[in-house]
Amino acid sequence: MDGNILSLIGVLIVIVGFALRLDSILIVVVAMIVTALVSGLGIETMLETLGSSFVANRGMAIFIIIMLATGTLERNGLKESAARMIKKFKRVNTSAILMIYGVFRTVFAAFNVSFGGVAGFVRPIVYPMMEGAVESKGLPDNEEYFEDLKGMSSAMENITWFFGQNLFIGGAGALLVQSTLKSLGYDVSLVRLMVVEIPVALVALVVACIYFHFKDKRLMKKYYGDKGVK
16 A cells, blocks of 8 residues: 555544544544554654644644633533523523624724634633523523524624734734735735724624624524514
8 A cells, every 4th residue: 555545544543533423632642643653753753743843833822721721611610600691681682692792802803812712712601691591581492593593603703803803913814914915016004904904894793793683583583483582
């Protein structure tokens, strides 16, 4: 068997392991070791490559720490606490929570502050609050509606972060836009880009809020009938 094809055995291990729902960390570690051995790297070279890659991308350590902290909190009842808190506010609906989060996310994105994105913040905090808002109205659980809520909350995170991060001077998005414009012959300062981006981010936020508000009303009527539109 060709060496290049043999080195892909790690991919096969990952596919089979995930299909059998085995421990994900164990699967990745086994695949990494097997790939290193069959490709001729050896354990020592593999560890050196892993270490140098980690140092070169040490900014990822912040993301890993956030994920670990979020996972620990979630395991100890973070989702349940978020749902219980929102149940105390009887008149709060899911679209209102989503719009408040959109404003909150845009403001913090302007300062380049990330909370872990969909996996680190939306799933363990925002989405459970939306579930709690449904339950606070005495409405039964509806899996199809809850799946739609997951999609809307994730979309709001992506929209606000995408447009909001460009409001931060020196952010990756702003630098990319500046370098692209410069290659086309337009020398634009980061401050000027930020000023131009402000109305764009605001329009994106307003449009997203309006869209999700009416989409949520339509879904509530679809899944809960007259009870859902009260």
